[in-house]
Amino acid sequence: MFLGFLGTEALAIIAIIFPFQMLMLMMAAGAIGGGVTSSVGRAVGSKDIKRAEASCFHSILVAFGMALIFTIIFLLYSENIFKFMGATEIILVGAINYAKVFFAFSIFFWLTHILASIIRGLGNTYIPSKAIVIGSLCQIILSYVFTFGIHGSFKYGILGPAISIVICHIIMMAYLFYYLIFKQSILKVKFHKFSNLIFIDIMKVGGLGLLNSITIALTVGVMTGYIGNFGPNALAGYGIGARLELILTPIIFGIGAALTASVSINFGSKQFARARKIAFTGGIVCFLIIGFIGLFINLFPQFLYQNFSSNPDVIKYCLKYILIVTPFYCLFGFGQAIYFSSQGTGKMIKPILVGILRFSCVVLFGYLAVSRNLSIDYVLYSVSFGLIITGVGMFLCLLGKEWKGL
16 A cells, blocks of 8 residues: 555556466465365375375475476566566566566565465464464565655665565564474474375366466456556556455455365365365355455445545546446455365366356456457456356356265
């Protein structure tokens, strides 16, 4: 929210960066993280501690590999990527500089979320939640400090939030490592011989989850490109609205991570009916919580935009997003909860197909709106339609035979 005080250009820069921040978060905490929790949880549920230890070791290897990929891509190709999204001049330069800081240290980000996923797989959701909540609160404080400085020192402007994210993830990573090595007694963190079976067990959930994360991030990225056709104020306004999803993500993930752990342990012990009941209950909880927040912002939009901008043109576009999209946030919350629950089953084909369908429909309808010179409202209608697909599609997945252990 502090970046709103830096002007419209800062908001536009974050709108460009946001899809890729969200992509890495969804991959580390949701996709690969879900695969890790599922693998460790099923091993613990079946009392196979050696397999759980092997999953722990392989998970850390995956974290290093994924971090390296992100670092290389964004240090070498960020300019080309952001130009493709429509960034020019000062917005392009700002986005490149932000990306270099944020992604150069992505290993800390990845290790934090993979370690948290391992601990959840052990049945402990409190420690990861504690680390993330405290880290998030520290990030708010440090973002202000590094954005505006203290008595003229530590003032980095648009780079402030990126610096604060890196510092907070280093602290969270150290805390989770300490807990995993010294405070829990279920498994030991140690080297293991590389096993294709363990790697596949993680990636059959996490790998497919990567595809889902990519489709979600591409949806936001492509929509950002479409919105860019309506000018920088539209881009900034859309960026404020779309950031509401980022604000809601920790809530959904907090519930979803617990669902992945609970479902995986119950699947490991063959309690399939109980696992489905847990998933549905979690879905309803997310439906109500996220739906309430969406409805509240829809009725009182000033609580969102007043923290980011006072530019009337930016606010106009932000209001369009809020009025058209937020009524369907309840379905987004329900769908994401069922997606996280599905990770615990180890069977992800149908949930991934729902994500691909959402991406295809949103991109197609958005393209038709832009190519036919329709108003920005029609582009936003396609976003709402995508949320409907997510909710309904994931509900249908919950009725499938996979939830009966078949």
